[in-house]
Amino acid sequence: MNEIQKGGIDDLIVIREVLQGHTEEFRQLVEKYQDFIYNLCYRTLGNKQEAEDVTQETFLKVYKRLADFKVDYKLSNWLYTIALNLCKNIMRKKKILRFFSLDHSYTTGDGEDEKTLDIPSGEISIESELEGKETQKRLEKLINALPDSLKTPFILRYFQNIDDDEIAEIMGLSLDNVRVRIYRAKSCLWQEFSK
Amino acid sequence: MTMKNIPLTQEEEKTLETYLDGEMGSEEKINVEEMLRNSARLQGYLDFLKNVKGMSQMSAMKPAPLDLTAKIMTRLSTVRATSTLRPASLAVRWAPLFATACFFLAFGLFLGKSRLQSGTVSVRFFLDAPRAQTVALAGDFTDWKPVSLKPHGKEWELTLDVPHGRHEYVFILNGRRFVIDPRSQDVVEDNKGDFYSILDTKNTGKKINV
Numbered sequence: 001m002n003e004i005q006k007g008g009i010d011d012l013i014v015i016r017e018v019l020q021g022h023t024e025e026f027r028q029l030v031e032k033y034q035d036f037i038y039n040l041c042y043r044t045l046g047n048k049q050e051a052e053d054v055t056q057e058t059f060l061k062v063y064k065r066l067a068d069f070k071v072d073y074k075l076s077n078w079l080y081t082i083a084l085n086l087c088k089n090i091m092r093k094k095k096i097l098r099f100f101s102l103d104h105s106y107t108t109g110d111g112e113d114e115k116t117l118d119i120p121s122g123e124i125s126i127e128s129e130l131e132g133k134e135t136q137k138r139l140e141k142l143i144n145a146l147p148d149s150l151k152t153p154f155i156l157r158y159f160q161n162i163d164d165d166e167i168a169e170i171m172g173l174s175l176d177n178v179r180v181r182i183y184r185a186k187s188c189l190w191q192e193f194s195k
Numbered sequence: 196m197t198m199k200n201i202p203l204t205q206e207e208e209k210t211l212e213t214y215l216d217g218e219m220g221s222e223e224k225i226n227v228e229e230m231l232r233n234s235a236r237l238q239g240y241l242d243f244l245k246n247v248k249g250m251s252q253m254s255a256m257k258p259a260p261l262d263l264t265a266k267i268m269t270r271l272s273t274v275r276a277t278s279t280l281r282p283a284s285l286a287v288r289w290a291p292l293f294a295t296a297c298f299f300l301a302f303g304l305f306l307g308k309s310r311l312q313s314g315t316v317s318v319r320f321f322l323d324a325p326r327a328q329t330v331a332l333a334g335d336f337t338d339w340k341p342v343s344l345k346p347h348g349k350e351w352e353l354t355l356d357v358p359h360g361r362h363e364y365v366f367i368l369n370g371r372r373f374v375i376d377p378r379s380q381d382v383v384e385d386n387k388g389d390f391y392s393i394l395d396t397k398n399t400g401k402k403i404n405v
Binding site for chain 2: 024
């Protein structure tokens with residue numbers, strides 16, 4: 001069986017255990033994937049508390065629907081899909097609230113969010129290896145200003161290291177569509193970055 | 196927009212990304228380096244791409260808060276456990292099967308009588324894999340030869356006569372990916388680290404259609 005692709009089989013073993021009633025086994029899945037999900041939510045929402053809340057909700061949803069798990073779908077992709085849908089709900093809610101708010105200082109002139117990621121202090125020491133703190137902050141801001149349709153595949157590709165075909169699966173898009181969106185995201189970023 | 200930041204074509208962009216990832220042959224690499232020397236636009240984009248990749252590598256993983264696992268597990272205890280949720284499809288299918296079996300038993304005409312006497316039992320296997328192109332099953336009761344399952348709605352199914360006893364089996368998706376049956380009675384790991392589902396016909400579990 002050496003030539004066989006074994007990806008995801010460990011997850012299935014755990015899922016089977018949970019379905020058999022060994023609820024505590026679900027902890028293994030939480031520990032395995034929580035950093036990935038939290039990271040994606042944090043990158044998408046730019047807020048630690050919201051990222052934590054969405055991560056919790058994501059695992060709860062998966063737990064409740066575990067009996068519906070499709071073996072031809074990677075568990076990690078299922079988690080990403082659910083997390084992104086929850087993030088979308090939050091962002092939609094925020095846009096509605098902002099529409100009715102009198103505080104317009106939250107948006108830039110072109111109507112896009114001007115969110116700045118709350119970068120943990122540990123990362124600042126690492127970023128000295130890059131062009132500099134300002135470069136990274138500037139890129140962070142530009143990424144956050146991207147439309148969600150471009151930002152999400154860009155984050156999945158460059159911050160979650162997910163292959164294009166898996167991004168297509170997670171977002172329910174064709175492979176070509178994913179590639180075009182990532183290309184457009186990079187083009188937009190570059191044009192702004194090189195100004 | 197200046198000449199310097201005119202958007203790259205998808206092909207140009209892909210070439211530079213391949214170059215940066217070190218996935219380029221030596222001859223092609225020389226050509227790209229020549230292009231880079233002659234184009235401030237391409238060099239500018241390459242620098243930008245380095246920044247993006249550098250940033251993503253350095254700050255890719257933001258660890259979740261340390262107490263997040265505990266919080267999730269605590270919340271799980273307040274919701275209905277999945278294990279108690281018998282899939283609706285199973286319940287729906289088994290109700291008429293059970294009724295039919297009772298009917299035949301009552302008249303002494305149990306459908307699988309002859310098979311039971313010959314030491315086999317009819318087992319219905321099914322797998323929820325709506326996007327799979329093909330699904331097969333291999334087990335000790337098929338001499339490990341793959342037997343195809345047939346699509347049935349979103350599921351795949353197969354009914355086989357299996358000798359009484361404890362058996363190992365595995366599903367094969369698209370001819371290459373082996374997966375256990377997530378609803379199997381038990382699993383076993385062999386000395387190579389491969390997992391197999393267990394079917395024990397003495398344990399009249401939910402999958403056995405006698």
